[in-house]
Amino acid sequence: xxxxxxxxxxxxxxxxxxxxxxxxxxxxxxxxxxxxxxxxxxxxxxxxxxxxxxxxxxxxxxxxxxxxxxxxxxxxxxxxxxxxxxxxxxxxxxxxxxxxxxxxxxxxxxxxxxxxxxxxxxxxxxxxxxxxxxxxxxxxxxxxxxxxxxxxxxxxxxxxxxxxxxxxxxxxxxxxxxxxxxxxxxxxxxxxxxxxxxxxxxxxxxxxxxxxxxxxxxxxxxxxxxxxxxxxxxxxxxxxxxxxxxxxxxxxxxxxxxxxxxxxxxxxxxxxxxxxxxxxxxxxxxxxxxxxxxxxxxxxxxxxxxxxxxxxxxxxxxxxxxxxxxxxxxxxxxxxxxxxxxxxxxxxx
Numbered sequence: 001x002x003x004x005x006x007x008x009x010x011x012x013x014x015x016x017x018x019x020x021x022x023x024x025x026x027x028x029x030x031x032x033x034x035x036x037x038x039x040x041x042x043x044x045x046x047x048x049x050x051x052x053x054x055x056x057x058x059x060x061x062x063x064x065x066x067x068x069x070x071x072x073x074x075x076x077x078x079x080x081x082x083x084x085x086x087x088x089x090x091x092x093x094x095x096x097x098x099x100x101x102x103x104x105x106x107x108x109x110x111x112x113x114x115x116x117x118x119x120x121x122x123x124x125x126x127x128x129x130x131x132x133x134x135x136x137x138x139x140x141x142x143x144x145x146x147x148x149x150x151x152x153x154x155x156x157x158x159x160x161x162x163x164x165x166x167x168x169x170x171x172x173x174x175x176x177x178x179x180x181x182x183x184x185x186x187x188x189x190x191x192x193x194x195x196x197x198x199x200x201x202x203x204x205x206x207x208x209x210x211x212x213x214x215x216x217x218x219x220x221x222x223x224x225x226x227x228x229x230x231x232x233x234x235x236x237x238x239x240x241x242x243x244x245x246x247x248x249x250x251x252x253x254x255x256x257x258x259x260x261x262x263x264x265x266x267x268x269x270x271x272x273x274x275x276x277x278x279x280x281x282x283x284x285x286x287x288x289x290x291x292x293x294x295x296x297x298x299x300x301x302x303x304x305x306x307x308x309x310x311x312x313x314x315x316x317x318x319x320x321x322x323x324x325x326x327x328x329x330x331x332x333x334x335x336x337x338x339x340x341x342x343x344x345x346x347x348x349x
Contacts, residue, residue: 008342009311011119014052014064022054031105036088041088043063044104051093051100053123055107055116057342063116066090066104067124067136068311069097073302075137081204083323100128102138115261115314121182128211135211139193139204141183142166144173146199159189159203176205176264184209234260234268242280246298250305251276256336261313272349273333274320275302296325303344304334310338322348 014022020043022166027035044066045052068090073250075084075097083101086092102124107116128136142163150157156162162184175191180186183205193204236256244248253270260268277297286294302322310317319336324346326332326345337345 003163003346005182005344007059008307010056010341011063011123012056013049013055014066015049016042016045017063018054019045021193022064022325025061025064025106025108026106028108030109032199033194040088043086043091048093051124051127055120057111060108061348062108062111063120064106064122064299065102065120066105067100067102068093070094070099070101070135070136070137070248071097072099075099075101076206076208078188078190080190080192081139087192099134100124100133100135101133105138114312117178120316123207126230128209129213132214133211134214136184136209138207139190140179140202140207141175141194141197141200142173142187143175143197143199145203146201149201159201159205163205170273179205179207182241193300195260199328232263232265234263236260236266236268237272237332238271240277243277245281246278246301249281253306254309257309257313257317258316261315263266265315267316268347269318270320272320275322280321292323292331293325293345294321296331298322300326303338306338307342307344308332310340311342314340316340 019038022039022041023036036238050230051067051069053063053065054061068085070084070092070328071094074092074094081103082088082090084101090103093245103122107115107120124136126202127133142159145156145159145347148154148162148165154165156165156171162173163176166173166176167180167186171263187206187208190204190206192202194200195202195333197204199276234256238252238256243252253274256270259339275295275298278295279286282294299322303318306319307316309315317338319338321335323331324334333349335349337347339345
């Protein structure tokens with residue numbers, strides 16, 4: 001018997017019905033910057049719907065990114081945000097452009113830590129690869145720069161000095177570090193990019209990602225279409241050891257999930273009966289029947305925690321197998337597959 005729960009997370013193309021929710025999200029995410037009008041958001045979606053994505057968690061819009069295609073001459077030149085976006089409407093979209101330009105990315109502060117930003121970046125990257133575009137460009141905020149100008153140590157007088165200090169890990173800027181960690185490389189400073197961004201003193205870093213599958217010297221007609229070509233799987237040879245209880249056990253599981261996610265694995269597979277070490281937390285030695293029944297009592301918490309980790313670490317978790325009490329009272333050995341969208345699949349072994 002197989003079963004499946006409803007997905008909690010959905011990432012899809014933005015639609016006009018999302019406009020109001022996107023506007024509210026942007027206000028929550030950037031309370032220090034001017035809010036979009038609904039007309040601007042409609043323009044972004046209408047001008048290039050394929051480049052606009054929303055993330056919905058439990059039915060609520062919690063992430064949004066907007067992109068458009070531009071010619072290299074425009075995308076890679078010095079520019080301001082207003083100039084390149086047509087004052088926020090995305091009206092400079094060029095259907096023949098060979099670069100994808102990202103001009104909006106926001107995640108609800110209440111759900112940060114669920115790697116939604118990375119997922120939205122992956123949607124952009126997948127789009128660029130599918131269309132055989134040369135790469136992705138955007139102006140990256142540097143929100144620690146204004147504060148760095150006032151520092152006594154590691155003081156940055158210019159935006160370039162600040163960028164250099166961030167790259168050298170002498171100053172921590174979570175925004176720039178996130179972009180660097182996602183494969184983007186700095187290609188100079190964009191002065192007066194967004195004057196309203198006081199934390200960055202109006203400056204931005206021109207961030208570039210070059211599509212490794214595209215030879216920029218090859219004519220587009222000779223480029224091969226690409227999409228998902230490989231899946232990375234991490235297998236965990238989990239060592240059974242004594243634990244004090246459920247929380248300590250889950251900390252061990254989370255450690256391996258975290259490591260696999262850092263290696264950008266799509267799946268992590270745990271072994272058969274991987275929860276058996278929970279028996280070490282029992283007060284006395286149990287008979288085989290009592291042991292199976294004791295493990296089955298953990299089923300709801302196992303499902304919940306694995307699903308939460310899959311969502312938070314953006315990785316699909318195959319939970320080996322675990323004794324589960326069925327509706328008729330029998331206990332079956334069930335494998336739980338917790339997907340990164342929050343859904344749970346159960347398959348009897």
